Amino acid sequence: MNEPTFLILTALAGEARHGYAVIEDVEGMTGGRVRLRAGTLYAALDRLRGEGLIEVDREEVVQSRLRRYYRLTGAGEQSLAAETARLREQATIAEGRLRARRADFGGATA
Amino acid sequence: MNEPTFLILTALAGEARHGYAVIEDVEGMTGGRVRLRAGTLYAALDRLRGEGLIEVDREEVVQSRLRRYYRLTGAGEQSLAAETARLREQATIAEGRLRARRADFGGATA
DNA sequence: GAAGCATATGCCGACCGTCGGTATATATCC
DNA sequence: GGATATATACCGACGGTCGGCATATGCTTC
Numbered sequence: 001m002n003e004p005t006f007l008i009l010t011a012l013a014g015e016a017r018h019g020y021a022v023i024e025d026v027e028g029m030t031g032g033r034v035r036l037r038a039g040t041l042y043a044a045l046d047r048l049r050g051e052g053l054i055e056v057d058r059e060e061v062v063q064s065r066l067r068r069y070y071r072l073t074g075a076g077e078q079s080l081a082a083e084t085a086r087l088r089e090q091a092t093i094a095e096g097r098l099r100a101r102r103a104d105f106g107g108a109t110a
Numbered sequence: 111m112n113e114p115t116f117l118i119l120t121a122l123a124g125e126a127r128h129g130y131a132v133i134e135d136v137e138g139m140t141g142g143r144v145r146l147r148a149g150t151l152y153a154a155l156d157r158l159r160g161e162g163l164i165e166v167d168r169e170e171v172v173q174s175r176l177r178r179y180y181r182l183t184g185a186g187e188q189s190l191a192a193e194t195a196r197l198r199e200q201a202t203i204a205e206g207r208l209r210a211r212r213a214d215f216g217g218a219t220a
Numbered sequence: 221g222a223a224g225c226a227t228a229t230g231c232c233g234a235c236c237g238t239c240g241g242t243a244t245a246t247a248t249c250c
Numbered sequence: 251g252g253a254t255a256t257a258t259a260c261c262g263a264c265g266g267t268c269g270g271c272a273t274a275t276g277c278t279t280c
Contacts, residue, residue, distance in 0.1 A: 002112065002266065006200065013207040020228050029203055040267050042230055047266085064275060065228055081208055087201040090116065093139055094194040097123040098187065112237065130257050150238050152259060157237085174246065175257050 001083050004040050009053065009072065009080045016057035016071040019045060045070060053079050111193050114150050119163065119182065119190045126167035128177040129155060155180060163189055 004026075011017055011025040022045075023036045048054045053076035057069040072080065114136075121127055121135040132155075133146045158164045163186035167179040182190065 004267070006204070010200070010204045010207060013204060013211060018228075019230095020226095023228095029200075037268055037270090038228085038230070039232080039269070043266075063227085067228070077208065077211070080204060084201050084204045084208070087197045087204075090120070090139075091194050091197040091201065094116070094120045094123060094190060094197075097120060098191055098194065101123060101187065114238070128257075129259095130255095133257095147239055147241090148257085148259075149240075149261080153237075173256085177257070 001079075004034070004036060005044055005048070006080070006083055006087075007034060007036070008041065008044055008048065009076060009083075012054055012070055012072045013077070013080055016069045018060075018067040018069045020067075022070075048076070052076075111189075114144070114146055115154055115158070116190070116193055116197075117144060117146070118151070118154055118158065119186060119193075122164055122180055122182045123187070123190055126179045126181040128170075128179045130177075132180075158186070162186075 007026045007029065008022055010029065011022045014025065017025060019041055023038075023041060027035045045054070049056070049070075052073055054070045055073050057071040059069070060067045117136045117139065118132055120139065121132045124135065127135060129151055133148075133151060137145050155164070159166070159180075162183055164180045165183050167181040169179070170177045
């Protein structure tokens with residue numbers, strides 16, 4: 001799973017959100033580092049819907065603008081949980097190796 | 111940074127390794143889940159070298175087969191550390207939301 | 221009142237990185 | 251002799267993201 005996809009799923013894990021709200025939530029979540037492009041977001045939303053990881057929650061019209069809200073499905077929740085566990089494992093492995101490296105003073109042990 | 115790239119960097123964080131050894135280390139590290147394709151690996155190795163994140167450590171000939179060993183550069187180490195921190199942060203955010211969700215019994219609070 | 225920005229969805233071509241296969245070559249195992 | 255493991259490398263195909271554009275409305279600023 002790629003980063004944008006993971007972030008979109010995480011945004012929807014909080015609560016049902018419409019597309020633009022996902023962009024904003026992801027931006028806040030990443031400290032401004034990631035601002036999803038419209039093309040990326042809506043393509044991913046369609047794809048994720050096709051995969052059954054998210055579904056349309058409801059549609060609202062606010063100030064004559066459509067808002068389509070999405071929510072995580074059970075499969076989406078499981079998928080996000082699995083991906084999160086994977087991320088954590090990989091981070092732990094990488095951190096361990098990085099730490100061992102530094103204990104070496106850059107490789108000059110002797 | 112994509113997963114294969116991250117895993118390659120992590121493999122080289124342990125010690126200098128040649129291409130095929132990276133494939134094996136990544137396979138072990140992921141519990142057999144990820145077996146890098148030759149195309150993916152060598153393309154990534156070339157790219158990473160171009161970006162200055164890794165460099166050739168040495169070359170050996172074992173049983174008339176060439177082994178080109180790569181190692182992480184200082185920039186590569188920093189890059190991997192930053193990526194690892196990012197992974198951990200995102201995992202923490204996602205976990206928090208998933209936990210909050212479950213505390214809700216799937217949204218039916220009332 | 222025009223310009224610019226935020227909101228909101230959506231399409232499109234370009235690009236990057238990975239996949240999957242193939243090529244090449246040697247050694248080992250059955 | 252054929253399959254598998256080792257080891258590097260190239261290639262076309264594909265998927266997903268980028269970046270830009272289109273569309274439309276409302277709000278703010280000048």
